[in-house]
Structures are given as C-alpha cells and as structure tokens.
Amino acid sequence: MYTNSSQVYDLAKENYRVLVKYCHTLEEEGYFRQAGQILHKNIYEILDIYIQSLLIDLAAFSGHFGENERKFIVALPDSKQYDIPETGEVPRETIDAAKSVIKAPPVILQLMSLRDREKGSDMSASYIDVILNIIVAMSYLNDRHDEYLINFIMSFYHSIEAFIYYADREQRFTERYLFKKASGDLSHPGSVPEVDEEVMKAPDIPEKVEQPEAVEPSEVPNEAESDVATLTVIKSEKLPDETEDERKAHLKELMDELEGLVGLSDVKKEVHSLVNLIHIRKMRKDKGLPSPDMSYHMVFTGAPGTGKTTVARLIAGIYKELGVLSKGQLVEVDRSGLVAGYVGQTALKVSDVVKKALGGVLFIDEAYSLVQPGNANDFGQEAIDTLVKLMEDHRDDLVVIVAGYTDEMKEFLKSNTGLVSRFNRFIEFSDYTNDELVKIMLVMADKMEIKLSDDTVTKLTAYLSGMTEKDRKIFGNARGIRNLFEKMLVGQANRLASIEEPTIEDLSTILPEDLGTCI
Secondary structure, eight states: OOOOHHHHHHHHHHHHHHHHHHHHHHHHTTTTHHHHHHHOSOHHHHHHHHHHHHHHHHHHHHTOOOHHHHHHHHHSSSSOOSOOOSSSOOOHHHHHHHHHHHHSOOHHHHHHHHHHHHHOOOHHHHHHHHHHHHHHHHHTTSTTHHHHHHHHHHHHHHHHGGGOOOSSGGGSOOHHHHHHHHHSOOOOTTOOOOOOHHHHSOOOOOTTSOOOOBOOOOOOOOTTTOSSOOOOOBOOOOOOOOOHHHHHHHHHHHHHHHHHSSSOHHHHHHHHHHHHHHHHHHHHHHTTOOOOOOOOOEEEEEOTTSSHHHHHHHHHHHHHHTTSOSSOOEEEEOGGGTOOSSTTHHHHHHHHHHHHHTTSEEEETTGGGGOOTTOTTOOHHHHHHHHHHHHHHTTTSOEEEEEEOHHHHHHHHTTOHHHHHHOOOEEEEOOOOHHHHHHHHHHHHHHTTOEEOHHHHHHHHHHHHTOOHHHHHHHTHHHHHHHHHHHHHHHHHHHHTTOSSOOHHHHTEEOHHHHHTTO
16 A cells, blocks of 8 residues: 555656657657647647546545645646646536546547557557556545545446457456456556456445446456456346246247248248257257357348338347347447547447447448548548447347448448458348238238228229339338328328218228328
C-alpha cells in the first residue's frame, strides 16, 4: 500500500508521460489530423481533458474530493482544463462536464485502435493499461479506495472495451486482471502483476454497479508473454431454465410457424437442415465424439418483402430452444442505427446495439449500405470493423444475420476479411409468385375475420399479373401486399360510411370497388 502521496504522484506522472508519448506518435504519423480539424484542439489538450475528467469522475464516484486528490487532478496533466477549488464544494457543473467527457466516445483510444489495425501494434491496450495505473494511483490517496475502486474500474473498462483493438484474442484483459489492478500494488507503465490464487477469486462487489455474469476467464499471461491479458467474454443474463419438454414444445411451435409461412420452400429446407445439424452436433458432443465449431451467423439475400425479418425472428427463437442462445430476442437495425457522423460515435453506437442483442439475434437489414466506396468521410467501415470485433468477443451468445440484395451483399462481405470467415451460411429468399402473394393477402384477411369476394380475388390476381418487372420491384413482395391490404380496408371504410347500419357480412367483406380505389 502506498501511503506517501509524493511517491504515488511520481508513479502516476511516469504513467502520464507514456500517454503523452503515445499521443506524440499519433500526431507524428498523421492519425490525429482529421480529428484535430473537427475538434479544433491539439491532441495533448484532448488527452488532458480526458485524464482530468476521468479523475474528477473517480473522485465524485468515491464521494470524496480531498486536498491531495484535488492537487493530483490539477497537477498531473501538463495543462489545466478545469478549475478545481482547493477547498469547499467542487461545482456541480464541473462534475457534470467531466462526466459528459467520459461518456463521449474516447477519440484518442479510437485512433490508437485504428493504428493497431493498420500496423499490428498494441497501443490501444497499453494506453488503457496505463490509464488504469493512473486511476489506481489517485485512489491510494483515499483511505476508502477498497470500497469503490473495483466498481469504478469495472464500470470504466466495460464502457470503453469495444474501442480497444486486439490482434490476438489471447492478448485481452480478463476481469481477473482488472480485479488485480484494483487491489494490487500500483505498477509502473507496461508491467503486469502476477496473479496469486487469492486474487483469482473475484472479491465481493458492492451493489453500486451490477456486474454481469461472466464465463470462466483464462489464465493471465505473465509479463514475459504479453503486455496485456485476455478479455473475459460477458454473457447476457439468462432467463429461467426451461424443462426439456418445454423446450421441445416451444421448438415445435416455432418450426410449425415456419412451415405455416407462405412459400419460402428453399428457406424452410435450409432451416430444417440447420436444426438437424445442431441436433447431431449436440448428440456427438454428449457421446464424447469430436464436435467441430459452427458459425451460426447468416447472410439472407433477396429483395425486400420476401420474409427475411420474419424468418430471422423465428431463427432467434429456434436457436434459443436449441441452446445456442440464452434469450432468443431479435434486435433489428439498419445503417442509421449503426453509423454516426463524427469520429468515435459510430463504434459507440455499434457497441450499444450489440449489448441490446446479446443473448439473441442482431438483424442488420440492407447491410451493404454500410459500405460506401470513395466516401472518405463515411464511418460505415468503422461500423463493420467494430461489429466484427464484437462478434468475436461475444461469439458464445450472439448471432448476427445480415440481409440485402444478392450482388450487393457479396460486395459487403469483401469489405472486411473477418466477415467472410464468420458468415458462411447463405439463404436466398426468392420473390413471391402471384399465387403466393394472393395467398398472403388471404392469410392477412383471415386473421382479421375478413374475406375477399371471388371477384376481388380475380381483380387482385389480374393486377399482380399486369405488373412490369420495375413495378414489381417497387411493389416490394409481401410488404406491398400488406400496404395494399391496409389501403383496401380504407376503401371498404369509405364505402361503408354511406350505409347507416352495415351488417356483419358488410363489415367482413372486401369488394372489388374497395380494391379499385387502391390500384
């Protein structure tokens, strides 16, 4: 335990100097150029704002702004970014401003990750390791640091982990290492303390921050092996376990619903084959036979309105009942839900979406729109790169399904080498035939206890048959049928408005004139 504030400060300053060197490298190599033009600050000012904000947030989290802590916050960085009074209350606006900085995307870390990807370095991981040293250093100025430090470090780390680039999975931080960081001796830059058996057990965590369930972490490498350790895969909270009979019943319901969909014969065959493969894989594993790894991620190709979202929802539930996923929910997004307009925000948006999808399926519609060749200011590629990383981090409890037109999706998969290896199952969704579209209309009507007269069906069939290829593409398959059905209901309502007391038969029948108002 370090009780000498001067000794703590010297160690923290040594770590801070490492951060300055990293920033100098980014500036010299041109990685900060675009960000600097946007932010109108130099990289060292951005660093100092971030470090001071983090330390202010730490002091606020601990509930204590002591004299030594105030001096530490002001003196550690080279520039003074906040006015911290020596005595009295620290202004609430200062605390709020610091918290806002911490919640914003970590620009410097993101640029370091970009450099790591391009140069095969590990600067982003080392950057965070050094920042953790600084956090621990200031905590030693507070006698209560054991009560809050672990919570603060875990919360901080989980908020920025998506921005760290690791070339090798075996180089990632484990929670075990983070616990050691919070409870062990303050270290010099780049050093990784050895982990004893006692520290390997996670200490009791106060209830300030809810800790997610984690899989068993791997051994922490020593300093000779790596500067950084391994990131634990966080698993989403599981729902109460079902009995085997309940699982089978729910699985049958989902498969029956799939079979009840109009058309999609090839899609149904693919899903049945997948279910059979998972069953056999589980049987082999139960009997001690080799069971190769499977990728459950998928590419759905085809035009809009061909049932891709509906099938994705069913697959999410099927995977859950087969034990592949813990929750089975579907989270649907498109480009606007993943890509932001400025440095740092895109990776944060992708991370938030993935967290919502943990335990289920993340469905990305029109995924090819993430790739916009020739647009230097577009962050779609950043979204793809972040997604690939998070797919690997959460591979035990996340399935991603990307969807779009066939040719465009082939180009999408070429945008990142990691995509091709993760998406090896393709399902083609063909356009519906005219008869299938009519059947979809009848199914929709039946659910509302409405019938189409024979003449209405004839008129609808003739309308669909008369469409050109261009018209059909605009119509949008089942999506177009749904829109047409809603318009027919409006036409029926307008017709019945002139009838004083319409009968049940009137209210339950669509006539040709109702359709005629829509086409």
